[in-house]
Amino acid sequence: MAVYKIKTLNNNNRMSTQELLQTINKKLEEGITNFEIEACGQHDIGGASWSKDGKPLKFTVTNPGQRVGAMAMNGTTIIVEGSAPADVGWLNSGGEIIVKGDGGDTSAHCSAGGKIYIGGRVGTRSGALMKHDPRFEPPEFWVLKNTGSFSFEFMSGGIAVICGYDCEDIPSVLGNRSCVGMVGGTVYVRGPVEGLANCVEKVKLDKFDKDFLKSGMEPFLEKVGRVELKDELLDFSNWAKIVPLPKELKEKKISVKEFKETEWFPEGLFGDLVEDNGEVYELAQTGDGRLRKPYWDEKQCVACDLCLSNCPQRAIVKEDKTYKSIDDKCIGCGICSAVCPREAWRMV
Ligand code: SF4
Ligand code: SF4
Structure with a gap:
C-alpha cells in the first residue's frame, strides 16, 4: 500500500491543523489510505476521516496535538510513535489507536467503541464517560502503567485495563477519586488503588476475567512494543476488577447538594474561587x-x-x-x- 508522507514543518513554516486535515481529505479522495505524518502539534489527526470506498485507513504519526484519533471510525488504525497530549481517542467510535509513549489527560474520554492502547501512563480524567452501545462491541482502553486522578468518572460501559507496570512508588495506580459516579463497565487494575468512590467495589477476578486478560494482553503488548512483560503482567496475584455496586446497594437516593459535598469533591471543586451554596438553579434564572x-x-x-x-x-x-x-x-x-x-x- 502506497504511503503518503506529510511533513508539517518546512523551513520554519508550520502547516496549520486546517491545512493538514484538508490535505489528508484531498488525498483520501484520490484513494490514498496510508499516511505517515510528521506533525508539530496539529489537532484531530486520523479521527473523523474515511475512504469513500470503505477501505481501511492507517495513520502513523509523530508529535500530534490534542485529540489524536478523536471520533475515529471502525477500520482506522492510528499509531503514535512516542507520546500524545490530551484527548487521545476522544469519542473513539471504532478505531484502533496505539500510543507507544504516554497519553495525556482525558485519554479515551467518552470512548464508545474500538480499542485504545497506551504504552505508558495517562493523565487525569482518563476513561471518564466511557460508554457501550450494546449493538456494538464494547470499547477497550489498555494502559501499561497508571492513570491520573478522577479517572473513569461517570463511566457507564466498556472495559479498561490498567496494568500498573513501573508503579512501585505510586500509592494508587488510578490516582485519587477514581470511578466517581461510575454506573457501568469494568476497570481491571493491577496494583494499589486509593480513594476509590463508594459507588463501586473492588473484587477478585473470576475465570471469565482472567480469560479476557489472557487473550488481550499479548496483542496489547505487541502493539506497544513491550511483549517481554507478558508473563509478569499475567501473574494474577495483584489484579482486581472495579465494578459498580449492585443496584440494590445504591437504592439510597441523595440530593445533588449532598452528592457534591460527599461524593464529588468533599472540599468543594471550586471552593477557593466561588462560594457554592449547593443550590441547583432552574434553566433560566433571573x-x-x-x-x-x-x-x-x-x-x-x-x-x-x-x-x-x-x-x-x-x-x-x-x-x-x-x-x-x-x-x-x-x-x-x-x-x-x-x-x-x-x-x-x-x-x-
Ligand atoms: S431603544 Fe435604544 S437600546 Fe433599545 S433597541 Fe432602540 S436603540 Fe437599542
Ligand atoms: S432585558 Fe433581559 S430578558 Fe429582556 S431581552 Fe434583555 S436580556 Fe432578555
Whole structure:
C-alpha cells in the first residue's frame, strides 16, 4: 500500500491543523489510505476521516496535538510513535489507536467503541464517560502503567485495563477519586488503588476475567512494543476488577447538594474561587443567577423601542429617555442586545 508522507514543518513554516486535515481529505479522495505524518502539534489527526470506498485507513504519526484519533471510525488504525497530549481517542467510535509513549489527560474520554492502547501512563480524567452501545462491541482502553486522578468518572460501559507496570512508588495506580459516579463497565487494575468512590467495589477476578486478560494482553503488548512483560503482567496475584455496586446497594437516593459535598469533591471543586451554596438553579434564572446581564449605553441609544417590544420578559422599562432592565425579571437572554440597531445593550 502506497504511503503518503506529510511533513508539517518546512523551513520554519508550520502547516496549520486546517491545512493538514484538508490535505489528508484531498488525498483520501484520490484513494490514498496510508499516511505517515510528521506533525508539530496539529489537532484531530486520523479521527473523523474515511475512504469513500470503505477501505481501511492507517495513520502513523509523530508529535500530534490534542485529540489524536478523536471520533475515529471502525477500520482506522492510528499509531503514535512516542507520546500524545490530551484527548487521545476522544469519542473513539471504532478505531484502533496505539500510543507507544504516554497519553495525556482525558485519554479515551467518552470512548464508545474500538480499542485504545497506551504504552505508558495517562493523565487525569482518563476513561471518564466511557460508554457501550450494546449493538456494538464494547470499547477497550489498555494502559501499561497508571492513570491520573478522577479517572473513569461517570463511566457507564466498556472495559479498561490498567496494568500498573513501573508503579512501585505510586500509592494508587488510578490516582485519587477514581470511578466517581461510575454506573457501568469494568476497570481491571493491577496494583494499589486509593480513594476509590463508594459507588463501586473492588473484587477478585473470576475465570471469565482472567480469560479476557489472557487473550488481550499479548496483542496489547505487541502493539506497544513491550511483549517481554507478558508473563509478569499475567501473574494474577495483584489484579482486581472495579465494578459498580449492585443496584440494590445504591437504592439510597441523595440530593445533588449532598452528592457534591460527599461524593464529588468533599472540599468543594471550586471552593477557593466561588462560594457554592449547593443550590441547583432552574434553566433560566433571573437576578444573580443569570449568566449575563444587559447594560444600556445612553450615548448609543436612538430610542427606537425595539428592545422594549422584543424583550420576552417585559423586563425593560423606559423612564423619560432612560431604558432600564429590571434584574428580577430579566433572564439574560440577550435578545435586547441582538435586536438593538445601535449596540446600545451590552451583555456582560
Ligand atoms: S436580556 Fe432578555 S430578558 Fe433581559 S432585558 Fe434583555 S431581552 Fe429582556
Ligand atoms: S433597541 Fe437599542 S436603540 Fe432602540 S431603544 Fe433599545 S437600546 Fe435604544
